[in-house]
Amino acid sequence: MTVPFLSLARLNEPLLADFQARLAPFLAAGRFIGGEALDAFERAFAAHCGVGHAVGTGNGLDALELALRALDIGPGDEVIVPAHTFVATWLAVTRVGATPVGVDVRPGCATLDPDLIEAAIGPRTRAIMPVHLYGTTADMARILPIARRHGLRVIEDAAQAHGHVRFGRRAGAHGDVGCFSFYPGKNLGALGDAGGVVTDDPALAARIRMLGNYGSAAKYHHELCGSNSRLDPIQALFLDLKLERLDAINARRAAIAAAYDAVVPARDDGRAFHRLLEPGLDGVWHQYVLVCRDRDDLVARLDAAGIGTLVHYPVIPADQPCYAALKRPAGTWPVAEDLARRVLSLPIGEYLEAHEIEQVREALRAAL
Numbered sequence: 001m002t003v004p005f006l007s008l009a010r011l012n013e014p015l016l017a018d019f020q021a022r023l024a025p026f027l028a029a030g031r032f033i034g035g036e037a038l039d040a041f042e043r044a045f046a047a048h049c050g051v052g053h054a055v056g057t058g059n060g061l062d063a064l065e066l067a068l069r070a071l072d073i074g075p076g077d078e079v080i081v082p083a084h085t086f087v088a089t090w091l092a093v094t095r096v097g098a099t100p101v102g103v104d105v106r107p108g109c110a111t112l113d114p115d116l117i118e119a120a121i122g123p124r125t126r127a128i129m130p131v132h133l134y135g136t137t138a139d140m141a142r143i144l145p146i147a148r149r150h151g152l153r154v155i156e157d158a159a160q161a162h163g164h165v166r167f168g169r170r171a172g173a174h175g176d177v178g179c180f181s182f183y184p185g186k187n188l189g190a191l192g193d194a195g196g197v198v199t200d201d202p203a204l205a206a207r208i209r210m211l212g213n214y215g216s217a218a219k220y221h222h223e224l225c226g227s228n229s230r231l232d233p234i235q236a237l238f239l240d241l242k243l244e245r246l247d248a249i250n251a252r253r254a255a256i257a258a259a260y261d262a263v264v265p266a267r268d269d270g271r272a273f274h275r276l277l278e279p280g281l282d283g284v285w286h287q288y289v290l291v292c293r294d295r296d297d298l299v300a301r302l303d304a305a306g307i308g309t310l311v312h313y314p315v316i317p318a319d320q321p322c323y324a325a326l327k328r329p330a331g332t333w334p335v336a337e338d339l340a341r342r343v344l345s346l347p348i349g350e351y352l353e354a355h356e357i358e359q360v361r362e363a364l365r366a367a368l
Contacts, residue, residue, distance in 0.1 A: 003347050003356045005308030008184050010351040012191070018241055026237055034233065041236035042196070044243055048163070049170045049178065049198045053205035056196045056231020057212055060159045060181020063195040064092030066229060067155050067177045068127070070207040073098050077126040079155075082112040083316055083336035085131045088181075089157050090317040093129070100326075101125070102318055104333040108278030110134065110289075110343075113335070114142035118150075127153040132161035132171045134276070134312070135187070135253075135283035140174040141167045147175075155179060159195075160286040162188040163246050172198045177208075182239055187253065187284055188246050190235040252350040253285040256357055260288055260346065263361050263368070271368050272298060276343065287312055287345040295344055298367055305363035310345045 026037055038056055046054035057063040073079065075097035081089050083102040093100040103120045106113045112130045128147050130138035140156075147154045154175030161171035162180065172178020182194035199205050207224075210217050215226030242249075265274040268291070276289040289312070292298045302309055316336050318326055331337065346360060 001356075001359065002306040003308060003352070003359055005310045005345070005347050006185055006349055007351070011185075011189070011349055013351070015238070015241055015245075019238055022237055022241065023234075026234065032233060033230065037233040037240070038231055038236040041231075041240040041243070044240055045196060046198055048243060048246070049173045051173050051178075051198045052200045053202060054196055054198045055205055055209045055212070056194070056236060057208075058195060058229035058231065059193040060179065060183060060195040061088045061092055061095075062212065062227075062229040063179040063181070063197045064088065064129070064155065064157060065095050066208045066211050066227075067179050067197055068092060068096045068098065069211055070204055071127065071153050071155070071176070073126045073153070076124060078122060078124045079126060080112075080117060080120050080128045080152075081317075082110075082129075082131050082133070083318065083333035084110050084313070084339050085133060085157070085317065086159075086313060087317045087320055087322075088159075089129060089131055090323065098126070099124075100317070102316075102328075102333060102336075104335050105133075105339070106139075107335045107339075108276075109136055109138075109281055110276060110335075110339055111136060111138035112143065114139050114146065117143065117146050121150055121152070125150070125152060127155055129155045129157055130175075131157040131159075132164065132283075134289050135161050135164060135286035136277060136281055137161055137164050137166035137171045137174075137283070140169075144174060159183075160186065161284055162186060162286075163250050164284045173200075176201065177204060182235070187249055187286055188239065188242055191238050192232075192235060194231055194235040194239065195229075196231060249350045250284040253348055254282065256348055256350070256352055257282075257285045257288050259357050259361065260364070263364050264290065265368075273344070273367070276339075285348055288348045290344045290346065291339070291342045292344050293342075295342055298344060301367045302363050305359070305366065307360055307363045308347055311343060312345050313343075314340055316340050 156178040158172035159181035212229040215224030
């Protein structure tokens with residue numbers, strides 16, 4: 001039997017009957033832009049995150065870009081970003097005309113290393129954009145004081161950490177604004193592209209909403225040069241349904257991670273692989289990530305055992321062709337560069353059955 005890395009059909013199957021029941025009155029109402037379905041999800045998501053405001057966007061990249069634009073970050077400015085992340089974090093900075101300044105990540109969690117941030121701050125630095133990678137919130141208890149000392153904004157890329165609680169707050173609720181992707185494979189995933197931002201600042205929320213609605217707060221009156229990036233209410237309808245189950249989804253993924261932990265070394269002990277997250281760290285397990293000695297060999301062994309895997313991410317943003325102009329020597333970010341060569345993600349969907357989890361465990365035991 002094969003255990004695929006991800007099955008979106010199985011991921012969403014438990015929700016379909018309830019979604020279809022909600023769909024009929026939604027279609028009958030005939031409100032396909034904005035409306036109560038979107039309003040209801042935004043209220044519910046803001047309450048879930050423990051903030052005053054949520055604004056839906058077309059996708060996660062737009063959420064980051066709109067947040068940057070709303071904070072008047074643009075040409076001539078610099079934004080500190082982690083060197084190991086999905087390229088969208090960097091692209092958002094580039095799209096507003098600012099410059100991403102990469103900072104290395106910690107080896108035991110792959111999130112922004114607070115010890116290295118201040119050395120990267122210069123006269124043009126305007127913001128820090130920590131990424132809560134793989135489901136684990138970055139060290140906001142140390143990042144926020146650095147930002148305050150230097151008068152910098154904090155924009156959380158929380159696209160992989162829906163619902164995670166660390167330092168007493170949900171992911172996305174620590175900084176000035178939190179940005180989310182609701183891409184279908186996320187813990188809180190839609191049926192297509194979708195995103196959103198959360199904040200306690202009502203003026204910032206209103207400005208983000210305007211920027212995503214053609215720069216308009218009232219129809220045919222455009223105060224800002226905005227764009228069209230609004231959360232589709234049919235996606236909001238599905239997300240509202242899934243949000244009701246998010247804590248249970250995260251708990252199930254944590255249980256699967258615990259089953260893997262029973263066979264995966266917690267630290268590098270010289271064997272074929274170990275867990276990325278250092279002891280004491282957890283998350284909502286958007287991904288369960290291994291750090292491998294020989295990734296190609298491990299992928300081949302797991303594939304032969306019917307286990308699907310995926311690499312997040314094999315090329316750091318600075319090494320992508322689109323950032324060739326940002327010259328820097330190899331070894332600038334040793335941890336990020338090493339992780340790109342060694343990380344490997346296992347199946348962790350909450351739909352996995354006991355026999356599938358055991359099949360993954362047996363393949364891991366054999367590989368060790």
